[in-house]
Amino acid sequence: MKISIITPTFNSLSNLKQTHKSIADQQSAEFEHIIIDGNSEDRTHEWLKTNGNAIKDESKTNSSSFLYPSLDENIYDVTKSQKETFQYISEPDNGIYDALNKGFQHATGEIFAWLNSDEQYLPGTLKLVTDFFKKHPDVDILFGSMLMVDDNGELLAFRKAMPMRLFFLRASYLYNFSCAMFFRKELFQKLNGFNSDYKAGADMDFVYKAMMKKAKTRNTNHFLSTFIYNDKNLSSEEWATDEHEKLINELGIENKISRAFINLARLTEKFMQDGYKCQTPLNYSIHTDETDRRKDFSCSKVSAKWPGHKKPYILNHRNS
Numbered sequence: 001m002k003i004s005i006i007t008p009t010f011n012s013l014s015n016l017k018q019t020h021k022s023i024a025d026q027q028s029a030e031f032e033h034i035i036i037d038g039n040s041e042d043r044t045h046e047w048l049k050t051n052g053n054a055i056k057d058e059s060k061t062n063s064s065s066f067l068y069p070s071l072d073e074n075i076y077d078v079t080k081s082q083k084e085t086f087q088y089i090s091e092p093d094n095g096i097y098d099a100l101n102k103g104f105q106h107a108t109g110e111i112f113a114w115l116n117s118d119e120q121y122l123p124g125t126l127k128l129v130t131d132f133f134k135k136h137p138d139v140d141i142l143f144g145s146m147l148m149v150d151d152n153g154e155l156l157a158f159r160k161a162m163p164m165r166l167f168f169l170r171a172s173y174l175y176n177f178s179c180a181m182f183f184r185k186e187l188f189q190k191l192n193g194f195n196s197d198y199k200a201g202a203d204m205d206f207v208y209k210a211m212m213k214k215a216k217t218r219n220t221n222h223f224l225s226t227f228i229y230n231d232k233n234l235s236s237e238e239w240a241t242d243e244h245e246k247l248i249n250e251l252g253i254e255n256k257i258s259r260a261f262i263n264l265a266r267l268t269e270k271f272m273q274d275g276y277k278c279q280t281p282l283n284y285s286i287h288t289d290e291t292d293r294r295k296d297f298s299c300s301k302v303s304a305k306w307p308g309h310k311k312p313y314i315l316n317h318r319n320s
Helices: 013-024 044-051 096-105 125-135 166-171 185-190 202-212 238-251 256-272
Strands: 002-009 030-037 086-090 111-114 119-121 141-149 155-159 181-184 217-228 282-286 295-299
Touching: 002 013, 002 096, 002 125, 013 030, 013 044, 013 086, 013 119, 030 044, 030 096, 044 086, 096 111, 096 202, 111 125, 111 185, 125 141, 125 181, 125 217, 141 282, 155 282, 166 202, 166 238, 166 256, 181 185, 202 238, 217 282
Parallel strands: 002 030, 002 111, 030 086, 141 217
Antiparallel strands: 111 181, 119 217, 141 155, 141 181, 282 295
16 A cells, blocks of 8 residues: 655755655655655755656656565665655645645555645654554544654644544634645545645645545544644744634634634543643654754653744634
């Protein structure tokens, strides 16, 4: 079972390299990595051209895939051939979701996912996902837990994946994170991909439409990925907050009092399912520099509290 991972990127070469390395050193999983660059103005195109294979036509790519050795072997070694196992397109696009639609058009895997250039997979993620979908052929979407880190890789907060419920989604936001989300190719095709008219909320729109089509979802407490949190995040922009409010209204729950009660029910369920608790020490390994080796972190004090933010955030109920 092959997993296709798409990475949309623009002017983010340093983080992009680390994102790719976090995919390339995955073990015991078959996968492909396709990078969609929005015609970056830094040295991204030069790096892509040197290390990857350009997708030159509109037909589906015969992209290389690899079955890596057992997890018993050294998970940090990334050979030259592994580093070069990605394909790319570098041209102007109409935002992240336009780039993702373009990338998935060329994907050949049975399971789809995307990883932005400020995100990484943790060791063993793709093996866990592969095993899960093989064991659960009836599940359409898997949501995993994730770690929020700063620019140096230090832990800011953990976020456990919770059961995805339609009435919670309609009243709030996509409370599970796309960097730890995996879904079947058939579902993506059934929904005709992402609505790229949304520049920040197309992932929420996608999950909403999937659940309206009775897609079956599951969640896992395993931490699958990391996400760099800073004021450069797309959802930090004020226009993203406005788009989110518009999307919520389109989903049908405009009454803010009703939303508040539904959100309280969601947070109560999260509390009952230990969404605010995490076993310590919390150990994780990610890429933080130009080397091919991950850096190990161990945290004895962890929190599920969302960090403060100077800009309006897309999660409007968290605005001060």
